[in-house]
Amino acid sequence: MSLVMVRKVKLDMEEVFHEGGPRSSQPLRIAVATAVVANPYAGRYVEDLLPFMQALRGLGAELSERLIQALGGAGNVQAYGKGAIVGEDGELEHGAVWHEAGGWAMREALGNPKAIVPAGKTIGGPGCRVMIPLGHTQAAYVRSHFGVAEMTVWDGPRRGEIAFGLAMASGGRIHARLGGLAAADVKGEDGLR
Template sequence: MPEPQLRKRAIIIEEIFHEGGPVAETPRRRAAILAVIKNPFAGKYVEDLTGFMDDLKPLGLQMTKDLVDALGGDVNAVEGYGKGAIVGAAGELEHGALWHVPGGYAMREILPASKAIVPSAKKVGGLGARIDIPITHTNASFVRSHFDAMEVGIPDSPRADEILLALVMTTGPRVHARMGGLKASEIKGEDGLR
């Protein structure tokens, strides 16, 4: 398969001080990195797509490293993650599914406490389409305080023959998390769930 052809990248960083409640001592940070690539399968049906996942792995690793750097460079500060893709109109949903392995495993390779599955979303959309990327705790999917999402998109993307790839990370729980359940301090780290 061909090496991914990158048209543009973007990094979005949010600092959340409060959501109507008391101001947090340390603002919560939530960030996304987006890459817009040419879709080599646009406009045609291809039976075997899996080889392109290997071609996307270096991009996934670079995006992961750049996103950690954007959050301050400390891999141990990252507590939540998610991934997603928007496929342009000449592609199909399965082309976005190609991001599961290279996007998810890249984050799990770089982040030390990342036993939890990386949640994801994908869709087909036109220029300016946006997508909500689901977020869970990196080490235990059942930690309710880290259930979240970040809406991402780029105004001129994806073009019909492109795919927008996204990774999202957070530095903690929702700023006013108080829904009970398993706490981050109670994680056993055995199975990615608890």
């Protein structure tokens, strides 16, 4: 039996035209793909979580592709992040399996960008939300691309489930004007600058 049993998948998209300043001719598009899966370790301690982490790679690839299609192609993705909400019968480490599985899949789908994939995770029940941190795909020091994407599922995760999410965005914050490394100046050599 597969370790990854998906109950539902959700795709959210938002378009931001302004944040109180002038309306942008090109909206910032932020998409989140979330899968609610059964937690194979709910209610018990299991020492070796690596089989679950490896089994989740396929789910990470599927969610990555959904996001890339929603944003109109990999060339339109400038920021990314990942998140997990573990149901009450699980532990935070059950959500941490997504660091490698979701992050690896997203980076592979985007042509292996250099920057780390920011992450947020928590324990919660149905309707809980986590704000997935976003960062530039090629350089962690692009402060205009520090943002968040909301991940929530109205009926999940249930006690024995985990909601795993990936987020991608077409750019940085609308009206970003606080200096720092500009996206146009990224060298993309070390994931930092």
